Amino acid sequence: MIMDTTEKVRIGVAGLTHDHVNGILGRPFHPTYAVVAIAEEDTAVSQRYAQRYNLDNIPIYITLEEMLDTAQPEAVLAFGSIYDHLAVVQVCAPRGIHVMVEKPLAVNMNHAQEMAALAHQHAIHLLTNYETTWYASNHAAYRLVHEERLIGDIWKVVIHDGHKGPQEIGVPPEFLAWLTDPVLNGGGAIIDFGCYGANLMTWLTGGEPPLTVTAVTQQIKPHLYPQVDDEATIILTYPRAQAIVQGSWNWPISRKDMEVYGQTGQIQALNALDLRVWPNEKAEAQTQTLAPLAEPLNDPFIYFAAVIRQQISLHDHDLSALANNLTVVQILDAARQSAQSGQTMAVSSS
DSSP, rough: OOOOOOOEEEEEOOSOOOGGGHHTTOOOTTTTEEEEEEOOOHHHHHHHHHHHHHHHSEESSSHHHHHHHHHSSSSSEEEEEEEHOOOOOOHHHGGEEEEEESSSSSSSSSHOOOOHHHHHHTTTTEEEGGGGGGOOOHHHHHHHHEEEEEEEEOEEEEEEEOOSSSTTTTTOHHHHHTTTOOOTSSSSSHHHHHHHHHHHHHHHHTTTTSEEEEEEEEEEEEEOOSSOOEEEEEEEETTEEEEEEEEEEEESSSSEEEEEESSOOOOOOOOSSSSEEEEESOOOOOEOOOOOOOOTTTTTHHHHHHHHHTTSSTTSTTTOOOOHHHHHHHHHHHHHHHHHHSSSSSSSOO
């Protein structure tokens, strides 16, 4: 299928080893964007995806540099290891090519700060994609808290994310290889699923970093994940609030949900569309199923294209924004240090 890409954002895909790449390969063409090329050094992986999605009309290159120079995309989606995010930005930013990475932004603050400096220097957009960014339930909870003031000030937030484990759910071998590598992923469940809660809480607080971070990690299944944690709990403190972030590769049922407790009531985002609200102790709990968010707020790739075309504006504390995600990496760095040392870590606000 060959489509006119004159007005579309021309997108290149950097890497195929992150399983989330299925999201773009399953729909490479849209009225707002078109995938024009792919770069992947592992030819066995690229051939498998090319056959699965019938990608005969999308050229696949071995190196990112060759792909950029030949296909000349305006934007790149990074679907390699978290460690590789820096290298993608190092290649793309000087060429003025916008980048969206899969969560989290980077493996550590050193990488994150260099990526941010390159993005600012070369005036590119650098976004981070989380599945929960596109949940109508999370946006409804935010609106009820901040616009309608339904439950008063936030006092506690509890966020749960994870599944049975990457090996248990059958992720591809090339994904499992780096996801369970402490260097390439930066950790185990604490990174893979701890990042969601850090991202959501930073959004809910309007970009405010926590005062302290305390974390505990475990290896419940060391026979499966000998190099990284598979269980993590992170506690964040703020001047008048706490957040408890629970990331796990041991949940019996996959989950991505959030509980927000205020002065008078509570709100639960149960999944992408279901919301449960208790305005106060005397009111009855109400559960509702929401409609999906409207374009471009319902989809990472449509959203990325809209940002590039200046159809929507990013604010610093937005879920995909660079400033938010620098705070996320700062939290994750402190969480790792806390888990390793057994001490609570103070977080700098600078």
